[in-house]
Amino acid sequence: MSTILQAISLRKNFGGVVALDDLSFEVRAGEIKSIIGPNGAGKTTLFNIISGIYRPSSGRVRFEGKDVALLPPHVIARKGISRTFQNLQLFANMTVLENVMVGRHPRTRVGFWRSIVRFPGVRREERLTARAAKELLDLVGLADNAHRAAATLPFGKQRLAEIARALATEPKLLLLDEPASGLNVRETEQAGRLIQKIRDMGKTVLVVEHDMSLVMGISEEVLVLDHGRRIAEGPPREVQKHPEVLRVYLGEDFHNAASAES
Amino acid sequence: MDPSTILQYTFAGIKIGGIYAMVALGFNIIYNTTGIINFAQGEFVMLGGMFMVTFSRIMPLGAAFPIAVLAVVIVGCFLERATIWPARNGSVISLIMITIGGSLLLKGLAMKVWGKSSFPLRHFSSEEPIKILEATIQPQTLWIISVLLLVVIVLALFFKFTLTGKAMRACAANRPAASLCGISVDRLVLLSFALSAGIGAVAGIVITPVTLVNYTCGSMYALKGFAAAVLGGLGISTGAVVGGLTIGLMECYGAALPFQGASSYKDGIALLVLLIFLCAKPSGIFGRAAISELKRF
Amino acid sequence: MSKKNLIGLIVLIAFLLVIPRFFGNPYYLGVLVWSGLYSLICMGLSLFMGYCGQISLGQAGFYALGAYGSGILTARFGFEPWPALAVALVACVILALGVGLPTLRLKGHYLAMATLGFGVIIYVVADADPFGLTGGPSGFSGIPKLSVFGLALNDELRWYYFVWATVLIFLFFLLNLVNSRVGRALRSIHGGETAAKAMGVNVAKYKTQAFLLSAAMASVAGSFYAHYVGFVNPEPFNLELSIHLVTMVVIGGVTNLWGAIAGTVLLTVLTEGFRTFFKEYRLLFDGLILVVIMLLFAEGLFLGAAKKVAALVARASCLRSRRRPGASTHSTGNPEAAS
Ligand SMILES: Nc1ncnc2c1ncn2[C@@H]1O[C@H](COP(=O)(O)OP(=O)(O)OP(=O)(O)O)[C@@H](O)[C@H]1O
Ligand SMILES: [Mg+2]
Numbered sequence: 001m002s003t004i005l006q007a008i009s010l011r012k013n014f015g016g017v018v019a020l021d022d023l024s025f026e027v028r029a030g031e032i033k034s035i036i037g038p039n040g041a042g043k044t045t046l047f048n049i050i051s052g053i054y055r056p057s058s059g060r061v062r063f064e065g066k067d068v069a070l071l072p073p074h075v076i077a078r079k080g081i082s083r084t085f086q087n088l089q090l091f092a093n094m095t096v097l098e099n100v101m102v103g104r105h106p107r108t109r110v111g112f113w114r115s116i117v118r119f120p121g122v123r124r125e126e127r128l129t130a131r132a133a134k135e136l137l138d139l140v141g142l143a144d145n146a147h148r149a150a151a152t153l154p155f156g157k158q159r160l161a162e163i164a165r166a167l168a169t170e171p172k173l174l175l176l177d178e179p180a181s182g183l184n185v186r187e188t189e190q191a192g193r194l195i196q197k198i199r200d201m202g203k204t205v206l207v208v209e210h211d212m213s214l215v216m217g218i219s220e221e222v223l224v225l226d227h228g229r230r231i232a233e234g235p236p237r238e239v240q241k242h243p244e245v246l247r248v249y250l251g252e253d254f255h256n257a258a259s260a261e262s
Numbered sequence: 263m264d265p266s267t268i269l270q271y272t273f274a275g276i277k278i279g280g281i282y283a284m285v286a287l288g289f290n291i292i293y294n295t296t297g298i299i300n301f302a303q304g305e306f307v308m309l310g311g312m313f314m315v316t317f318s319r320i321m322p323l324g325a326a327f328p329i330a331v332l333a334v335v336i337v338g339c340f341l342e343r344a345t346i347w348p349a350r351n352g353s354v355i356s357l358i359m360i361t362i363g364g365s366l367l368l369k370g371l372a373m374k375v376w377g378k379s380s381f382p383l384r385h386f387s388s389e390e391p392i393k394i395l396e397a398t399i400q401p402q403t404l405w406i407i408s409v410l411l412l413v414v415i416v417l418a419l420f421f422k423f424t425l426t427g428k429a430m431r432a433c434a435a436n437r438p439a440a441s442l443c444g445i446s447v448d449r450l451v452l453l454s455f456a457l458s459a460g461i462g463a464v465a466g467i468v469i470t471p472v473t474l475v476n477y478t479c480g481s482m483y484a485l486k487g488f489a490a491a492v493l494g495g496l497g498i499s500t501g502a503v504v505g506g507l508t509i510g511l512m513e514c515y516g517a518a519l520p521f522q523g524a525s526s527y528k529d530g531i532a533l534l535v536l537l538i539f540l541c542a543k544p545s546g547i548f549g550r551a552a553i554s555e556l557k558r559f
Numbered sequence: 560m561s562k563k564n565l566i567g568l569i570v571l572i573a574f575l576l577v578i579p580r581f582f583g584n585p586y587y588l589g590v591l592v593w594s595g596l597y598s599l600i601c602m603g604l605s606l607f608m609g610y611c612g613q614i615s616l617g618q619a620g621f622y623a624l625g626a627y628g629s630g631i632l633t634a635r636f637g638f639e640p641w642p643a644l645a646v647a648l649v650a651c652v653i654l655a656l657g658v659g660l661p662t663l664r665l666k667g668h669y670l671a672m673a674t675l676g677f678g679v680i681i682y683v684v685a686d687a688d689p690f691g692l693t694g695g696p697s698g699f700s701g702i703p704k705l706s707v708f709g710l711a712l713n714d715e716l717r718w719y720y721f722v723w724a725t726v727l728i729f730l731f732f733l734l735n736l737v738n739s740r741v742g743r744a745l746r747s748i749h750g751g752e753t754a755a756k757a758m759g760v761n762v763a764k765y766k767t768q769a770f771l772l773s774a775a776m777a778s779v780a781g782s783f784y785a786h787y788v789g790f791v792n793p794e795p796f797n798l799e800l801s802i803h804l805v806t807m808v809v810i811g812g813v814t815n816l817w818g819a820i821a822g823t824v825l826l827t828v829l830t831e832g833f834r835t836f837f838k839e840y841r842l843l844f845d846g847l848i849l850v851v852i853m854l855l856f857a858e859g860l861f862l863g864a865a866k867k868v869a870a871l872v873a874r875a876s877c878l879r880s881r882r883r884p885g886a887s888t889h890s891t892g893n894p895e896a897a898s
Pocket of ligand 1: 043
């Protein structure tokens, strides 16, 4: 399998805080890779850098062989990287469907002047956009909530709506920041199946997640971060046994997950 | 131009620049604790002058001064509790609009209370100009400079040595973290409005003998004080003082330029500086770009 | 165009056609012409504020640029009105680009202050008259009347039709815009800039476009102003007007183009109808409106108040149904009663 994303010696400082410290790793096309690590390990910061929200203090990000670390976020989105947000950032002033339609933005083209006059072509694109958005809502199981105000959705459904919105941009690489946080057990299982379905659609998925059973259940590869550094990387089974990981991660979750696996 | 004339304009520039500096300090204090630009800052200056004029009619200046400041501080606190506090979780645009509304309210109230005329105030000491190197300086200018110095020193001591002052600096650096550390951000916001109102009032009181005061004079002070704050770097106290004095001096030198009608552009200069800095270096002379990015808005 | 908007447009057109039958006297029509001019500005401002989530306090400056541009070009340089309008418009947009391009990338309050400063500079320049063109504080007159398709706009009725026709055209275009891909992008900026960027929206570009459009609309309104009044002086274009324009948009609900028009007409008519009152209380009134609307009716007076009333009614009927016989008011164990 080919490498789709490559992080090379990434470093990010916030004033005195070192959020990422000389981090390098690769993601292969078509796999589900999870990133785990304790709070403050730098996982979200990493996503912010890959998606162009932050610039790295130094280091490079290569996507499909090209440097993207210094590109603005909307260009990166166009190139095929999309994401969800840990702290839920749906557009509260829109309906769920409209949120997903915004996701179609980089794949549609009607501009300022054409939308003002609303030529027939404009209306056609609008219809296609709405249809594509509805299909995605179907996929994540939110078809019934299409016309609700996004802010009124319950927590778990907001996470799903974010995934649908991110998928609408037709990403090759999807970054999911804690897709299961705040979900109950059943919802978490559904989210896991959804992520696998997305992978089966040919997309590469990078997941930050604290829920170990989910991580161990769906990932081909796991990357463990601590204090912005990589402390382990490999298939879930190996990572689980890694002494460094056990040392950093003596949480209940981990042991439960480990015993559930065996 | 001969040196004494230049010196003369320098004195004038420092005089008005000192006022801008104090307004800029007021902006900074509120900006640091809340991230809001308080559009009503100029109204504090105007109210300071107005209250001072009123109180000075019934009591000596020395007594009227603190009472006028106190009155404006109360107004500032009231403004914060009535308008900012209820909207504390609101969006940027709503907070901006609320402070604009607040400034209109204060202006409108001042118009109802004091009417539309301009009021003079007697100078703090004699009006006899003092001669320095061929130029003359009004004693009131010396008052302004000393008051500015006093404000700066008191503020510096406050931020450096008192617990509340340190809390305010922590709040400026990182609000969520500060509140996690048990600092009551809520009270600090109120306090910052009180402080800003007080400093604005002081500025208004010392400038009124030179310029008169009426209900509309606040907006110009606010604009120029903001220009000063941006010039020095929003949120940075040293920057406010340097920025204020710079703009004051530029205005006075600019008005003296030898072309016709130069003095009518005086008001434009500060704003031009503001626009140029906003466009070219929004973080100001002393600011670092990274800081302005991290602020809430 | 959605059905709601289409019906709205038809109702508005019908309304506009009927009004002259009842309020045919020039004074009333004049008030409506002013409402129309301000509506033009406020629609643009509403797009920028409500859809983009930004704020401009310099619309009076763009309005002045249109008025002075058209006035100077026609009265002093013998331009025809329409080319003059176009030149003024282009100049205004270029200046807006100069102000907007650098500051729109920054956070909200920088833009607010930059536009505020810009507006005041325009005022100061018009007042100081650097090139002997603006006539200083007393202004200048001799601006010719505008004619449309050979029809001279020489009475209030014609101006009324002309200005409101323009408002309708712009409204139609803007309604199309906000209900399109671009409109969604604009609203997503208001909803959250970071998420918008991550979804591929070029935030700086769209903010700039919306800003330029709002400046252009203010400039057009200014050009009309110059020809309508035939005289331009700096006084009307002061900072207070910029803030008053924001108030008109806010009262109708920032996130709604219809609200912007409704708010503008309401305030303009009120201001005219209670002239003596507003002479004394305009500042207090505007201030109170801004604060109260922002604190209580974020969606504007009309929608916000309607929802508040609806909520009250719902609560009242809920209380009543709880007191219906058989249902205990104090039932704590019943989950339905608690919800
Ligand atoms: N904008 C910022 N400004 C300053 N410090 C930041 C910023 N963003 C992140 N940090 C710091 O960088 C470090 C890494 O944060 P990050 O959010 O990436 O952690 P995380 O691994 O996502 O944690 P969590 O599991 O809690 O989401 C933390 O110490 C955090 O305080
Ligand atoms: Mg995180």
